[in-house]
Amino acid sequence: MDESNKDPVMDDVVSTSVPERKRGSGVKMVYELLRDEILDLVLPPGSPIDEVQLAERFGMSRTPIREALVRLAGEGLIDTLPNRSTMVSNIDFLNLHTFFDALVLMYRVTTRLAAQYHRAEDLPVIRAHQARFAAAVEAQDALAMIATNAALHSAIAEAGRNPYFISLFNRLLSEGRRILRLYYQSYGDRLPQQFVDEHEDMIAAIEARDIEAADRLAKEHAEQIVRQIQTFFSRNERLDMKL
Amino acid sequence: MDESNKDPVMDDVVSTSVPERKRGSGVKMVYELLRDEILDLVLPPGSPIDEVQLAERFGMSRTPIREALVRLAGEGLIDTLPNRSTMVSNIDFLNLHTFFDALVLMYRVTTRLAAQYHRAEDLPVIRAHQARFAAAVEAQDALAMIATNAALHSAIAEAGRNPYFISLFNRLLSEGRRILRLYYQSYGDRLPQQFVDEHEDMIAAIEARDIEAADRLAKEHAEQIVRQIQTFFSRNERLDMKL
DNA sequence: TGTATTTTATTTGTCGACAAGAAGTCAGCA
DNA sequence: TGCTGACTTCTTGTCGACAAATAAAATACA
Structure with a gap:
């Protein structure tokens, strides 16, 4: 499927990976991948979600990233602090x-x-x-x-x-x-x-x-x-x- | 707040009234207003939702409009056809x-x-x-x-x-x-x-x-x-x- | 005249950039 | 030393513009 890097530290990895992708598919891809990472505790509760970091990781702009995050927030999987930070929601x-x-x-x-x-x-x-x-x-x-x-x-x-x-x-x-x-x-x-x-x-x-x-x-x-x-x-x- | 209506004549139904608004409030405002209009059948099922039209109506960019629409779509109140149109969802x-x-x-x-x-x-x-x-x-x-x-x-x-x-x-x-x-x-x-x-x-x-x-x-x-x-x-x- | 194809038009999806808010930082002062 | 306030920094929220996708219109052709 995807050969996305699991390395949290990235400087040059992104430039080599897929620049070609269909028009409406970016959001869905980010949404599903992030969702799975949250549900499998790869991203444990409380993990910070940084938009620019994700944008670099997936080689796209912040806009589609943002849309995926809005959807995740709608399902309660992430919590958004206004003007401040976004993090994986805690388990109550x-x-x-x-x-x-x-x-x-x-x-x-x-x-x-x-x-x-x-x-x-x-x-x-x-x-x-x-x-x-x-x-x-x-x-x-x-x-x-x-x-x-x-x-x-x-x-x-x-x-x-x-x-x-x-x-x-x-x-x-x-x-x-x-x-x-x-x-x-x-x-x-x-x-x-x-x-x-x-x-x-x-x-x-x-x-x-x-x-x-x-x-x-x-x-x-x-x-x-x-x-x-x-x-x-x-x-x-x-x-x-x-x- | 502030009610500065300086331009009485506009090309559309709802003229612009507020150029001043707090940073994170635009999305919420659009979301709630559209939601109420949908639920009160002011916007009946099947009504087309045009992003630029909404952007002009609320005097803001398409970006916050879009975010509100994503949230509405998440609740099933609007349906989005990829790359094409958005409309108020039908009652089944x-x-x-x-x-x-x-x-x-x-x-x-x-x-x-x-x-x-x-x-x-x-x-x-x-x-x-x-x-x-x-x-x-x-x-x-x-x-x-x-x-x-x-x-x-x-x-x-x-x-x-x-x-x-x-x-x-x-x-x-x-x-x-x-x-x-x-x-x-x-x-x-x-x-x-x-x-x-x-x-x-x-x-x-x-x-x-x-x-x-x-x-x-x-x-x-x-x-x-x-x-x-x-x-x-x-x-x-x-x-x-x-x- | 009817159909296939090209062209135009409109709307969405994405981008890069800038500004606002808030936390952290550090200097100045009692 | 402890506190206050300006400054810095970092992230998010918003903007205007452009490109892609698709429907509609216009044109060519049999």
């Missing part, structure tokens, strides 16, 4: 329960709607994501696991065909990627096969159009994940509060 | 049920959470909004009614203190302002006192911290509104499909 550990409340509810609602409204062509997509997730679990690849898990549930939500729930759920899954990243990297990246099985059950319920079963399975699945993360954070909150 | 009448699903659920969840988590200082705010809503009903002022109703429920959601639900609910209430506007302006702006009473019951349940009652009342209230609008649209869908 004190109010994590609000995140979990919303996450569990959206797990339930989207899975329920998927059972209700999915079409035949949705299932292959969902199963493909599930296969990728299973492969990531097999390989014990935490980053891939987190990303594919989010993609799977996002696909299920798409099958439910409610743009409002899809939108909120995607935002929660994004925020969840940051939290899960902390969870798994601290836990040594071992991940239970159990999640794969739970996903299988949910997909089966969706395919059978068993709405109540889908709801129940999604609820249990979500609460199970939340419980694990909560106990992890309650064990470590005194240590991690500095984040 | 074919999928209104997804809107109603989300709206009812958010009514319930936010009211329930308000009963659970509200603090003493929240109630005066809520009651103030309810008083304004009652006054608007009394005066049969449809626009004010719609706006104060949205503000009231937004305040209830704030008392629930879940930023994710607050965010989605506010988006739904915004979209709802456009739909309600169609409803009431077609219905001759007569509005039932019943909504005032239902609000009173909901507020009482919140104050009593009766979670189940708050949930039930919110559900009935929401479904009642949805039912009215649905029957209205189903009666008129053949006529209004052109919108």
Whole structure:
């Protein structure tokens, strides 16, 4: 894809890299790359975002950079201090329960709607994501696991065909990627096969159009994940509060 | 502030009035004004948005205009065709049920959470909004009614203190302002006192911290509104499909 | 006269530059 | 030494201009 430099120090690297790019693609590229770097904690919460530095890094003007930042700010991924600085938004550990409340509810609602409204062509997509997730679990690849898990549930939500729930759920899954990243990297990246099985059950319920079963399975699945993360954070909150 | 209108004759509808404005305020001003004009159907769905025209109207460069438009696009209020045109987003009448699903659920969840988590200082705010809503009903002022109703429920959601639900609910209430506007302006702006009473019951349940009652009342209230609008649209869908 | 192609016109996307705001710096003074 | 205030610096916010992309208009051609 991209051969962008990971070196924070740059003086001459930029001049050699891609000057050719299509007209409207710069913003999208910067947006997606920055977004992934934030969600994968490559840019940890509190990291300063400098427009000119990004402009040099991507070999473009500040204007498209700025537009990407506005979009990221709209999703709450970065915080902008007027006239001053921009930084990656912090994770609000004190109010994590609000995140979990919303996450569990959206797990339930989207899975329920998927059972209700999915079409035949949705299932292959969902199963493909599930296969990728299973492969990531097999390989014990935490980053891939987190990303594919989010993609799977996002696909299920798409099958439910409610743009409002899809939108909120995607935002929660994004925020969840940051939290899960902390969870798994601290836990040594071992991940239970159990999640794969739970996903299988949910997909089966969706395919059978068993709405109540889908709801129940999604609820249990979500609460199970939340419980694990909560106990992890309650064990470590005194240590991690500095984040 | 300063009102120096020196040029009475301009070529367009809104003449320039303020050359002086604070540094970061232009974007916010344009954003909020355009947002209100869209939600009040002053700019009906499909209206073209021209950047240079807006720039002239507000007496500023295209850059801050553009930033405001990016934010509006992020909320789905305008649609941007790459390299071509920008227009006020259409109301998707074919999928209104997804809107109603989300709206009812958010009514319930936010009211329930308000009963659970509200603090003493929240109630005066809520009651103030309810008083304004009652006054608007009394005066049969449809626009004010719609706006104060949205503000009231937004305040209830704030008392629930879940930023994710607050965010989605506010988006739904915004979209709802456009739909309600169609409803009431077609219905001759007569509005039932019943909504005032239902609000009173909901507020009482919140104050009593009766979670189940708050949930039930919110559900009935929401479904009642949805039912009215649905029957209205189903009666008129053949006529209004052109919108 | 109808269709394909070139030309024009309009709107957006991007650029480089400048000015305003705010934090840090440092001299001057009690 | 400690404090105040001007200065410096660094980042952001805004501007005017230009180039690319596309739709509309005009022209050429069968």
